[in-house]
Each structure stands twice: as structure tokens, then as C-alpha cells.
Amino acid sequence: MTTSADVENSSVTRASVLIRTLDQGLWSLGFFVFNVTAGVSLTVSEFASLSVGAALGFIAVGTSRAWGIYAPIVDAAKIGVRPEDSIDRWSSWRGTIAFATVVAIASFLWIGRGGEWGYAAAVAALAATMVISDLPRQVLIIRGSYSRAALLAALYALGALVAAGALALGVDNTALLPIWFSTLLIVLAAGLVLCGTSTSTTKSDSHFSIAWRITAEAIYLGFGSQIATLLLYLIQDDTATAGIRFAYSLVFAPAFVIIQSIQPLIFKQFATLSAQGTRAVLAVSVRWNIAVALGLGACGLVGYTALSTVFSDIGPATALPYVVPVGLAILSAQTFEVALMATRFFVGPVFTHRARLASVLIDVGSQTIGVFVGGAAGLVWTLIVLSALRITVSVAMLVVLPRRDRTETS
Numbered sequence: 001m002t003t004s005a006d007v008e009n010s011s012v013t014r015a016s017v018l019i020r021t022l023d024q025g026l027w028s029l030g031f032f033v034f035n036v037t038a039g040v041s042l043t044v045s046e047f048a049s050l051s052v053g054a055a056l057g058f059i060a061v062g063t064s065r066a067w068g069i070y071a072p073i074v075d076a077a078k079i080g081v082r083p084e085d086s087i088d089r090w091s092s093w094r095g096t097i098a099f100a101t102v103v104a105i106a107s108f109l110w111i112g113r114g115g116e117w118g119y120a121a122a123v124a125a126l127a128a129t130m131v132i133s134d135l136p137r138q139v140l141i142i143r144g145s146y147s148r149a150a151l152l153a154a155l156y157a158l159g160a161l162v163a164a165g166a167l168a169l170g171v172d173n174t175a176l177l178p179i180w181f182s183t184l185l186i187v188l189a190a191g192l193v194l195c196g197t198s199t200s201t202t203k204s205d206s207h208f209s210i211a212w213r214i215t216a217e218a219i220y221l222g223f224g225s226q227i228a229t230l231l232l233y234l235i236q237d238d239t240a241t242a243g244i245r246f247a248y249s250l251v252f253a254p255a256f257v258i259i260q261s262i263q264p265l266i267f268k269q270f271a272t273l274s275a276q277g278t279r280a281v282l283a284v285s286v287r288w289n290i291a292v293a294l295g296l297g298a299c300g301l302v303g304y305t306a307l308s309t310v311f312s313d314i315g316p317a318t319a320l321p322y323v324v325p326v327g328l329a330i331l332s333a334q335t336f337e338v339a340l341m342a343t344r345f346f347v348g349p350v351f352t353h354r355a356r357l358a359s360v361l362i363d364v365g366s367q368t369i370g371v372f373v374g375g376a377a378g379l380v381w382t383l384i385v386l387s388a389l390r391i392t393v394s395v396a397m398l399v400v401l402p403r404r405d406r407t408e409t410s
Contacts, residue, residue, distance in 0.1 A: 059222030068092025136191025385408025
């Protein structure tokens with residue numbers, strides 16, 4: 001007997017892509033509105049501190065997804081289990097709560113060192129709740145329950161619009177973080193109800209080895225992608241910290257709607273196509289990379305034009321010097337991620353683990369040198385050079401895939 005859940009859990013279709021895009025669009029709208037409201041209503045110093053909390057939160061979100069979502073999918077693919085049936089909800093929750101706790105402590109100490117311990121505590125609580133509230137939605141996405149995930153995103157977007165409206169009507173800006181926090185708690189509660197109690201206990205003998213390596217890679221990637229914000233805050237350049245965050249969360253937010261909505265489906269498709277060999281996966285990789293590049297290019301052009309003209313006299317205009325380097329950094333990171341996703345199903349976990357570690361060590365080391373030697377300008381040039389290098393390596397990895405396939409089958 002075929003149920004509605006079976007239909008919703010079917011493979012990638014046009015309808016599923018549209019619903020996922022709506023889901024991610026609403027989620028990104030919520031984050032976008034919260035960020036714009038914060039950027040307009042908070043001082044530069046307060047927004048810079050919030051940016052650090054968000055940066056650490058993003059690292060923990062990526063780590064949580066790696067442990068509780070992506071690792072089970074990879075493990076399940078190796079033993080012929082569908083991605084929809086791969087997630088162990090108890091293991092996922094234990095990991096998420098642990099990562100949220102770590103990010104709360106890190107945010108509190110990093111921001112509070114300046115003496116603003118009350119504000120640091122508020123940002124820390126918000127960062128931890130961002131991490132925890134993300135998991136139910138990700139579980140629903142992988143299970144194919146795209147409409148339920150979209151409902152959670154709609155709640156988040158509604159909360160953001162309420163916050164923006166309240167502040168526009170004259171409510172004190174200190175209400176922003178409590179409203180944001182409360183919205184995430186509502187999303188979390190609804191997500192727990194919608195996910196139900198379904199779980200999986202199917203694991204291969206190498207499950208924990210795969211999980212730890214993928215999680216470690218996520219930590220590396222998270223620090224590599226957020227290190228610029230953390231470093232600029234460390235040297236007390238609040239304007240540059242805010243500018244970097246505005247470039248990520250405002251200028252390129254529309255592109256993230258598409259990237260974040262479809263990328264989980266691409267990962268599921270890789271898992272399905274891996275049985276057909278590397279060339280099937282490569283074809284999808286190339287098309288996806290082209291789409292990402294076009295989307296980021298369009299966002300960068302429109303964003304730069306708007307910030308330099310219509311919005312040149314308000315806070316978000318601090319993003320102008322960082323549009324190009326941040327755009328290249330996002331493009332190179334996505335290209336590298338796709339290359340690793342594609343190769344992950346055909347090589348041992350040690351290779352991708354070492355590739356990620358090498359990339360992040362170079363990222364962190366060079367950006368640290370760039371910031372402490374040349375400040376924000378040094379960071380800009382470092383990002384440009386690193387992006388070119390990462391794209392070159394990513395293309396090389398994808399080119400090697402079909403050659404490896406031909407060698408093994410000859």
C-alpha cells in the first residue's frame with residue numbers, strides 16, 4: 001500500500017525541488033530579516049558581537065549536520081540502505097546538544113571578554129538555540145518530508161517579520177534577541193512534533209569511523225569559512241567584522257536560498273548514482289557547480305550595485321569592500337564541497353578527511369597571517385588567492401574521478 005509519506009519520500013522530482021526551494025527561501029528570509037533588523041537597530045559593536053555568535057553557531061550547525069545527517073547517509077549508502085531510512089534520531093540529538101553546549105560556552109567567553117557579559121550570555125543562548133532548532137528540519141528534509149520542513153521555515157520567517165515590525169513600531173531594540181530566541185524555540189517545538197519517533201538502528205561496522213571523520217571535516221570547514229569574522233573581531237575591527245557578515249548574510253543570501261535548498265538533494269542523488277560509477281556523479285557535479293557560479297555572480301553584481309547607490313549611507317554599505325572576495329570564497333568553498341561529496345562515495349574516508357584538514361589548515365594559517373600583517377586589506381587579498389587555489393584543486397579532483405573509474409574497470 002502506497003501512502004502519502006511514500007510519495008513524499010520518492011526520489012528527486014521537480015515538485016520536491018520547488019518545495020525545497022520554498023522551504024529554504026522562507027528559512028533564508030527569516031535569517032535575512034533578523035540580520036537586517038539587527039544591522040539597522042544595533043550599534044556596530046553589538047552587531048559585530050552578534051556576528052561572532054552567528055559565526056560560531058554556523059560552525060556548530062555544520063558539525064551537527066555532519067554527525068547526525070550526512071554521516072548516516074554515507075554509511076547507509078555503503079550497505080544499500082536508502083538515505084530516508086538512515087538517521088538514528090537519538091545519536092543525532094546527542095551530538096547536536098553537545099555541539100550546542102560547546103558553541104554557547106565559546107560564544108559567551110569570546111564575546112564577554114570585553115566586559116559585556118549580559119549581552120554575551122544573550123548571544124550565546126541564541127547561537128546554541130540556532131544549532132538545536134536546525135536538526136528537526138534537516139531530518140524532515142532527508143526523509144523527504146519537504147512540506148513539513150517548509151512549515152518550520154514559515155514559522156521562522158513569521159517570527160522575523162514580527163521582530164522587524166515591532167522594532168519599526170518603536171519597540172526597544174533590546175527586544176530583538178528575545179524575539180529571535182523565542183522564534184527558534186517555537187520552531188524547535190514544532191519540529192519535534194513533526195519528526196515523530198521514527199528512527200534507524202542500521203549501521204555498518206565502520207559507522208563510527210565514518211561519522212567521526214565527517215564530523216571532524218565539518219569542524220575544519222566551519223572554522224575555515226568563519227575564521228575571517230573571528231579574526232577581525234579579535235583585532236577589534238568592528239566595522240570590518242560587520243562588513244564581512246553583511247556580505248555573507250545580505251549580498252549573497254539569495255544564492256544561499258538555492259544552494260542550501262538543493263544541495264541536500266544533490267547529496268542524496270550522489271548516494272543513489274554512486275552505484276552507476278563516477279561518471280554519473282561527475283555529470284551532476286559539473287551542472288551544479290555551473291549553477292552555483294551563475295547564482296553567486298548575479299547576487300554579487302546586484303548587491304554591489306545596490307549597496308554603492310541606493311543603500312550607500314546605511315550600515316550594510318560596510319560590505320562593499322568585501323563583496324568580491326566573499327563571493328569568490330563562497331564559490332570556491334562550494335566547488336570544493338561538491339568535489340569532496342562526489343569523491344566520498346568512491347574513496348576511503350581517510351582521503352576526504354585529509355583533504356579537508358589540509359584545506360582548512362591553509363585557510364586558517366594564511367588568513368591569520370593576512371589579518372595580523374595587513375588587517376582587513378590583507379584578509380581581502382588572502383581570500384582572493386585562496387579561492388583561486390581551492391577552485392583549481394576542486395576541478396582537478398573532479399577531472400581525476402572518471403579516469404580513476406576507467407582504470408579500475410579496465
